[in-house]
Amino acid sequence: MDKVTGLVAATFTPLRADGQVDLERIPGLVSHLHGWDIAGLYINGTTGEGMALSVEERMATAEAYHKAAQGKMKTLIQVGHENVPDAVALTKHAVSLGVDAVSATPPVYFKPSTIEHLLDYLEVVAGAAGNVPFYYYHIPAMTGVAIDACAFLEEAAKRLPNLAGVKYSHMDLATLQACVEHDSGRFDMLFGVDEMLLGAMAMGCRGAVGSTYNFAAPLYHRMIAAFESGDLETARLWQGRSIELVRLLGELCGGRLGLKPLMGLIGQDCGPHRLPNRDPQRGCVEELRVRLEALGFYQWISGEPCD
Secondary structure, eight states, X not given: OOOXXXXXXXXXXXXXXXXXXXXXXXXXXXXXXXXXXXXXXXXXXXXXXXXXXXXXXXXHHHHHHHHHXXXXXXXXXXXXXXXXXXXXXXXXXXXXXXXXXXEEOOOSSSOOOSHHHHHHHHHHHHHXXXXXXXXXXXXXXXXXXXXXXXXHHHHHHHHOTTEEEEEEOOSOHXXXXXHHHGGGXXXXXXXXOGGGHHHHHHTXXXXXXXXXXXXXXXXXXXXXXXXXXXXXXXXXXXXXXXXXXXXXXXXXXXXXXXXHHHHHHTTOOOOOOOTTSOOOOHHHHXXXXXXXXXXXXXXXTTTOOOO
């Protein structure tokens, strides 16, 4: 697979009111994202609450998204699991679907303490993918596995023949640039901090995986177009608006827990969260709607000219 460029949406797992996975919602979500020129889908990750789903639910969700996305955008499936045989089963299932790549978090309870120990785990999981490209999911704020990503690439290249790169959800841009330049730019670094995407692009990233691309992709497309044309002032303007959006979600909804409610506000209801995640109170969601209007958010994503 060639390096991934453009925006990859970290997909939501839609749930019904009773908490069960709502597979019927997935084709509509894919159509929505395709209409916004999303380049790919990252399925069953943090945004998709993958770790709160059963193996069977994750397989069914992956299958539904991949089926709806075929011919429209790339699919990357997150297969990490605390139980190695389950991670292997998820990997083999993803490969059987014909996905473009698989990706995995490290175990987060019995955490690997060194890169060598991490690779002992990843060698089994990535090995189950055969020749399908594999991306390590580096998100130390969630996993607590705070390895040096560039040192990881150095060692992982010796043990993971199908290593394509890293989904890099970390704010350390110096290490990111070292990873981008490592081994003459061999590895694909998919950046995962939406409100810092402009900085990552300056470091050489051309692909990004994020939650806010589900409901604010036009904002980022404007930023990318400005950056690529050399208009850094306009690019900074749009990145600043992304920062405003993310800060508002943090202020009113605790950040990540405001993502699904915001999808509802743009007409793409994904239902409630799966415990232990909790939904914001109704009053918070209404205040979010009012504050988004005041920011100009709905104009930002409409494609209409903005000041």
